[in-house]
Amino acid sequence: MTEFNTAENIAKLIVRPRDIDPTTIARDRLVTHMEEVLYKQRTPLEALKLATHPTPDLQALETKYRTVGDAFKVITPHMGAPTTYEDPTPGTVLFAKKQQAEVWGSYLTQVVMGGQRAFDADAPLKTQVLDSIVTTFDGLPYYSDMLSGLSQAAKRQVFEKFFNSSQYLDKLKAKLAAVPPGSVQSLDHEAKAVQVALTKAQAELIAIPAADAAAKAAKQIEVNDLDTELNNKLSARDTLPGRVSNALIGAPREAILEFISDNIDGVNTTITTETTAALTAIEAGARSDMGKLSTIWRREIVNPESGVREKIVDQKIMTKLVRAYTKRGSDGLLEAMLDRSSADLQRLADFKASSPDEYQKLVVETEALFLADYLRPVAGQHVGTEMVKGYGGKLKKRAIRKIMNSTDPLKTQVLYMAVNNVRNPQTAMLAQELGMEDMVDYMKKTPLSKLKLPDKFKKLFTTKKGLVLLASALGIAGGVWYWWYPITHALSAAGGAIATGYGTASTSVGAMATSAGTSIDAAGKTLFGTTTTIPFGSVHTPGAIENTAAATRDYVLGTPANPGLLQKAQGIISTIQTGRPH
Amino acid sequence: MDPLMDEKQKEQLKFDLAELVVDALKNNQLDLDTTHELSEYILDTLDFLDTHVDALEFLVELHTDWNISTEKLSVLLKKYVNNVQMVYAQVHSEEPASVPQVEDKLDVIKNKLAYRAQ
Numbered sequence: 001m002t003e004f005n006t007a008e009n010i011a012k013l014i015v016r017p018r019d020i021d022p023t024t025i026a027r028d029r030l031v032t033h034m035e036e037v038l039y040k041q042r043t044p045l046e047a048l049k050l051a052t053h054p055t056p057d058l059q060a061l062e063t064k065y066r067t068v069g070d071a072f073k074v075i076t077p078h079m080g081a082p083t084t085y086e087d088p089t090p091g092t093v094l095f096a097k098k099q100q101a102e103v104w105g106s107y108l109t110q111v112v113m114g115g116q117r118a119f120d121a122d123a124p125l126k127t128q129v130l131d132s133i134v135t136t137f138d139g140l141p142y143y144s145d146m147l148s149g150l151s152q153a154a155k156r157q158v159f160e161k162f163f164n165s166s167q168y169l170d171k172l173k174a175k176l177a178a179v180p181p182g183s184v185q186s187l188d189h190e191a192k193a194v195q196v197a198l199t200k201a202q203a204e205l206i207a208i209p210a211a212d213a214a215a216k217a218a219k220q221i222e223v224n225d226l227d228t229e230l231n232n233k234l235s236a237r238d239t240l241p242g243r244v245s246n247a248l249i250g251a252p253r254e255a256i257l258e259f260i261s262d263n264i265d266g267v268n269t270t271i272t273t274e275t276t277a278a279l280t281a282i283e284a285g286a287r288s289d290m291g292k293l294s295t296i297w298r299r300e301i302v303n304p305e306s307g308v309r310e311k312i313v314d315q316k317i318m319t320k321l322v323r324a325y326t327k328r329g330s331d332g333l334l335e336a337m338l339d340r341s342s343a344d345l346q347r348l349a350d351f352k353a354s355s356p357d358e359y360q361k362l363v364v365e366t367e368a369l370f371l372a373d374y375l376r377p378v379a380g381q382h383v384g385t386e387m388v389k390g391y392g393g394k395l396k397k398r399a400i401r402k403i404m405n406s407t408d409p410l411k412t413q414v415l416y417m418a419v420n421n422v423r424n425p426q427t428a429m430l431a432q433e434l435g436m437e438d439m440v441d442y443m444k445k446t447p448l449s450k451l452k453l454p455d456k457f458k459k460l461f462t463t464k465k466g467l468v469l470l471a472s473a474l475g476i477a478g479g480v481w482y483w484w485y486p487i488t489h490a491l492s493a494a495g496g497a498i499a500t501g502y503g504t505a506s507t508s509v510g511a512m513a514t515s516a517g518t519s520i521d522a523a524g525k526t527l528f529g530t531t532t533t534i535p536f537g538s539v540h541t542p543g544a545i546e547n548t549a550a551a552t553r554d555y556v557l558g559t560p561a562n563p564g565l566l567q568k569a570q571g572i573i574s575t576i577q578t579g580r581p582h
Numbered sequence: 583m584d585p586l587m588d589e590k591q592k593e594q595l596k597f598d599l600a601e602l603v604v605d606a607l608k609n610n611q612l613d614l615d616t617t618h619e620l621s622e623y624i625l626d627t628l629d630f631l632d633t634h635v636d637a638l639e640f641l642v643e644l645h646t647d648w649n650i651s652t653e654k655l656s657v658l659l660k661k662y663v664n665n666v667q668m669v670y671a672q673v674h675s676e677e678p679a680s681v682p683q684v685e686d687k688l689d690v691i692k693n694k695l696a697y698r699a700q
Contacts, residue, residue: 323629556635556666566666569638569659572645576656 134159146275151354158274191233198226296337297321586632595637598658599624602644605654612650620648634665 134155138144147155205219297318298311324336334352352359558564563571587595603620606612612620631637641659644650 553670556670565635565638565642566663568642569663572642572651573656573659573663576651576653579651 146272150275154275157277187233187237191230191237194226194230194233198223198230201226587634587637591634592628592631595631596628598661599628599640602650602652602654602658605652606650609652611652612648616648620644634662634669638662638666 138147201219201223205223208216208219297314299314300309300311302309321333321336324332554564556565558567603617607617627640631640641655641662645655
């Protein structure tokens with residue numbers, strides 16, 4: 001038995017300390033103290049509250065014990081009359097909240113009868129009780145193993161379901177069956193009625209002549225029965241609180257452990273089932289939460305022209321996220337998002353800890369969504385059409401270039417998804433401005449799912465590990481963004497060849513390597529150029545790398561037809577110096 | 583791929599840009615609101631200025647988009663034009679060696695594939 005198990009002990013814990021002068025205690029401090037104690041000690045009620053979910057069984061239970069709330073009212077050691085919250089009589093147990101304490105009897109009825117409603121209204125207490133139970137189970141070797149990997153929220157779910165199991169409810173019902181129906185008030189009323197009947201019967205017994213022995217004996221039996229009935233009613237009235245207490249009061253942990261020892265197999269099955277269900281639910285919830293991530297960088301505005309509420313991308317938030325993304329990669333992006341909405345996304349953090357692989361998939365999806373939004377130019381700031389300032393296209397251009405310069409091959413996958421998800425003209429225009437038209441065109445024409453590769457080799461393109469393998473094998477892990485188009489082609493070709501090699505079981509290792517090598521040879525030629533032999537020697541045809549490097553040089557150094565960046569800068573220097581006052 | 587600026591160079595760029603904005607404000611080429619907006623834009627952009635070409639491109643943008651044309655800008659433009667020219671001279675001299683040789687790569691790849699297939 002714990003210190004919470006008896007009404008007396010509860011009372012000791014919650015009465016106002018005798019050594020403190022009430023006048024020196026600030027009302028709010030006392031109230032706080034009382035609330036804390038009440039929340040800690042209302043565990044007996046929890047057993048019933050947890051069990052009073054409105055299932056058919058429980059509705060029947062509720063009907064049968066409709067007056068149980070009255071019984072709770074007299075749990076106090078001295079059968080105490082209602083007291084005030086601010087000045088509790090020593091020994092009085094208050095099962096009430098601040099606003100309801102003055103009429104605490106009716107409140108208890110409400111608590112007991114409210115069932116689901118009371119439970120839901122008391123969410124912090126529910127959580128506290130479930131946490132207490134979780135702590136108990138986490139301390140048991142078998143169950144701690146079973147529950148490992150689950151977040152605290154998931155563990156609570158498991159035990160909430162457990163409390164609703166028919167086995168547990170049957171146990172509770174069996175305990176309650178020992179409690180006579182009715183309330184103290186109704187039993188008292190019935191006892192008074194019996195008392196009236198008894199008094200009347202006793203008077204009638206006296207009035208019967210002694211000669212009428214048969215009538216006198218019959219009346220005597222009636223009197224005896226009424227007397228017995230009266231004693232029973234009085235006993236039921238007097239013992240009702242104690243019986244209810246015995247049935248319902250008990251530290252939940254001990255009650256549960258006792259229940260488990262009696263029903264070990266069923267409990268194990270329940271917890272196993274609910275643990276699995278909780279994991280599934282948490283995962284689904286996390287996916288759902290991940291879907292909400294995109295709202296983090298959007299905000300709602302009222303369109304000043306149309307008056308319609310609409311969501312726009314908040315470029316400042318977006319820029320901060322991009323900064324986190326470019327500095328710290330996927331984790332940085334997600335962490336930045338989590339920081340912005342830690343309460344709502346706590347489950348996501350739990351999910352990351354419990355299912356890292358699934359989490360990684362979601363990261364990729366989110367990154368793609370994020371980049372897809374980021375690729376969209378700001379209204380009125382379309383690159384190439386107007387002067388761009390502030391959070392406009394040029395900043396995007398720089399950021400995207402940096403992202404694409406990343407040496408992380410996973411980024412190519414993310415960008416692939418981003419580009420594939422974005423098909424609006426504005427984005428196409430931006431992509432064109434960035435020199436990505438080939439990439440966009442290629443990606444639209446050849447979605448990843450359409451690549452004719454065996455599933456196991458698709459993994460080479462859809463997993464980080466696969467991309468790292470291919471990228472490192474081809475020596476292009478640090479590819480420049482504008483190499484992507486030929487690289488993708490090269491990867492496809494190499495992957496196809498590798499697939500063929502691996503797909504033929506009888507193919508020797510050497511043949512396989514040759515096959516793959518041939519394809520990689522082609523990929524390499526695409527990247528690095530070819531050497532054509534002609535009668536007079538050999539001619540080198542530039543590959544993609546050389547071409548793109550040349551294009552970059554042209555952009556900076558310029559060509560006879562188009563001035564480069566250096567020339568533009570020198571032109572500005574000249575303009576400034578010319579216009580400078582002498 | 584253009585060589586990246588090191589941390590010291592990036593810090594210097596930040597300092598240069600801050601001086602440029604203050605200079606433009608002093609010379610009445612920016613009002614207070616625009617200065618605030620530009621400062622914010624520069625802070626956001628700094629993360630994406632990794633090379634001397636990036637820096638030079640941004641300085642050009644400050645002239646074309648933000649109408650800054652102070653002496654300070656002229657000085658900075660000269661500085662980064664020189665930097666870019668130096669970088670390009672180095673890149674040009676190193677470029678042949680930086681391009682992977684196809685034959686060498688194929689050997690490496692074949693070896694890796696053979697090893698993985700064992």
